[in-house]
Amino acid sequence: MRVRCVFVGRLKEKFFHAAAEHYLKKLGRFYKVELVELKDAPGKLPPEEKKRREARALLDALKPKDFAVVLDERGQELPSRRLAANLRRWTEDPGRTPCFVIGGPFGLTEEVRARADLLFALGKATWPHELCRVMLLEQLYRAASINKGLPYHHD
Template sequence: MRLHLCAVGRLRSGPERALIDDYAQRFDRTGRALGLGPLSEHEVEDKKGGGMAAEALLLAKAVPDGALLAVLDERGQVLSSPDFAAQLGRWRDGGRQDVAFVIGGADGIDPSLRGRADFALSFGKMVWPHMLVRVMLAEQLYRAAGILAGSPYHRV
């Protein structure tokens, strides 16, 4: 099952980029034997200043046809790492070919796109910077692959 991280904004070199690249590489190595991966990133940018609606159109274009649409949203489900791993496993075992995780810009995800989501995930009640959410998602995907591989999740 291919995974897609679709996000608003370009992440340049720096600590966040290094962390995402590291966790994506770890995920791809661990997930390959489990039928997970690769993890690819799709960055979109609204250069015309159209706001959330324009970002939603760009994000929707970045999502592969037929992919399960999972949005990162403060109103979504709060899952433990083992529960998140189990959810990924269910999607994979259910025959999903692609899952797209969508991260909005500074103002979030337009309701038109959020309403089309198959799944909404929250990293808690706090609001996180969208660039940091990318790092957190990449780490949790790697951790989920480790859990599905039988590694104790606290040691992944």
């Protein structure tokens, strides 16, 4: 079973990198995880142009069989158990691969949102995209643990 993650930018802070690696390693016990890191748009560009360029890269990185779960503050919040049930369903579908998408610091374009099979929110607050990556990986590990009946998640 596979899970793809497509993220804009690399983790720059060591503590984010260490946390992401921690959850990737744990998640790797359950799924083959493909991680795609796209380059940030050049810093000198205006924010809207950065969003457009990053959107093009995100859309190009998505495969036709990807079930695109795009993180967006306007998306649907999923309690951990519901995310676990969805993840089970998504990973058991042989025709699709769940692909979790996180944009850059300036957000997403409507074109990326429109490509989403699901807009998913980690809450209604705005989070730094580097922290979102760690939070998403933790939630995916939590969901996998729930699906395997492991004691990581407590109701």
